[in-house]
Amino acid sequence: MSRAQLIEMTKRHLAHAQAGTVDQAPGVLRVPAQHYTDPGRWRREVELIFKRLPLALAFSSELREKHAYRALEVCGFPVLLVRNGQGEMRAFVNMCSHRGAHVVAEGRGQARRFMCPYHAWTYTSDGELAAILDGDEFGEVDRSCLGLTPLPVSERAGMIFVVLSPGEAFDFDAALCGYGEILDHLGLADAHVVGCQSVEGPNWKIAYDGYLDFYHLPILHRKSFGPDIGNKAVYDTWGPHQHVGMPLPSLKALAAKPEEEWPMNVLLAGIWTIFPHVSIATFDADGPLYMVSQLFPGATVHESVTLQTFLSPEVPSPAREEKIQAQMDFLHQVVQDEDYATGKRIGRALTTGAKPHVHFGRNEGGGQAFHSWVDALLEVEGPDLLPLFSQAVGPRVR
Ligand code: FES
Ligand SMILES: [Fe+2]
Incomplete structure (x- = not known):
């Protein structure tokens, strides 16, 4: 059942790759700058989102x-x-x-x-x-x-x-919207935790925006990932949970193969986010290395902490441990010195009040959906928020 979902997703990505297109939201979304800076709103986010929804701990x-x-x-x-x-x-x-x-x-x-x-x-x-x-x-x-x-x-x-x-x-099924079944394919249940480190970050939503955003990859990360990394994103959603895929030209090779032969690593490529605070990415360190980033609000509206846990399908050999450590060091540096350093500067700039809004383009539908879900959840007081998950909460255009 869920492999069929992965195939459908990948067919959509392949069609985008063949046509040279991306998913586009209906319009450009403006998010008020104070949504990132207002301490009162931030406290409501912690109480109404982080203390009411399942967190992967x-x-x-x-x-x-x-x-x-x-x-x-x-x-x-x-x-x-x-x-x-x-x-x-x-x-x-x-x-x-x-x-x-x-x-x-x-x-x-x-x-x-x-x-x-x-x-x-x-x-x-x-x-x-x-x-x-x-x-x-x-x-x-x-x-x-x-x-x-x-x-x-x-x-x-x-x-x-x-x-x-x-x-x-608690109705975990309702909150996960069928996403758990698809995440099963990553094989984390049988993988081994091979490393853990933490990074101090900016406001949690500034940080989370980055995990849903491929638009910045070849620009902000040109020195680390290189300028040739793609910046196109396609989004698939299960309630508030989103997969961010890349319609890479290399996908076109799939068209010549029967769907049953499409390899799992291709079907599972991309970033798997779990609302409101997890991102799962796969890297290579002489074999697959999963990086699970768990993002938590920090002590103030301008702070967050991200735990990066690394998992490997196999217990690594000593030689591979060195490769894994090098990959961990690299990813810590990229997130700390590129993503979060930028995010902290964004937080300080937004606090000036010089701009009333920030913008999420039609090509940034993941960020649009994320902010729409945050807004929708803040509007529901009390414990009975799960009906929201059975409704489509689409990006709102302001
Ligand atoms: S035994 Fe736990 S607080 Fe006294
Ligand atoms: Fe980034």
Whole structure:
């Protein structure tokens, strides 16, 4: 089913390659400059987008074993991910029921029990409160109500998605709009995490705009990727999630082959973004190397942090490890010194108020759709936002 979708996508890209065309939105979109600079709007984005939608916080392969855990803080929200004794992934607010300490220090590990570092209350990998130090002296409490607070969690396509709103139930299928099935083809579930690094960036939307934008590639990145890299983009969408493809002339060779023989690496080429904060790109380092960029708002409207996690289908040999490290260093430098350095300057320029708008061209439909989804989500208060995902939210022309 989803290979058929990949074939349909690629046929569309091939048609563009043959005709020398790109996708074009109905008009040029103007986005108010203050959408990138207003602290009040930014806080609403964090609350209404980052705390209501599934975020891809970790990878199945890094938490494969029973009782493997990872503790991390996302938008100031302490999260504990743990695979329980039955092999199921659980997510909790990493906060002690006694007086609110973080129960598990940030990082990864393996543990059947988690002991709070403040007064030693202890929890199981299912989040149950297992022990209270000096319980007789502490006094009567209902332990069954004092476990860790669960968060909705689901593993899809080798990624662990969590919603930062306490509760067990969440309709991940509705939010992913069938995209998880297509991402399965990337094979991240069986890939190995081979590296991780982080980059400090500008406002999260300035940063995210760049992941949907091929228009800038041969210009901003002419010294790193070279001036011959294409700047044409074609977009395929599953709700707010977008694939950015390139209608490369090399695709024309596919026309001579039966569709069943079209190779998976060609069908999967391009950038896979997961709204609101992930971009997956494939590079070569003596074999495929996936770079998954997880983008998070930082401490202020003008800051973000991007975690770049690198995954390989095979455990790399020592020789390949060197190649992977060189590719990681290169990509860190490109994103930090080219994309995000530009983005930070954009943030400062927009703050001057000199321009009321920025523009997304008809050839920048990905950015148009992204901003339309952000606007639409900010208009829906309360938890019942999923009906929006079953509606077409098209680019709006201002
Ligand atoms: S805050 Fe955790 S045991 Fe006291
Ligand atoms: Fe870029």
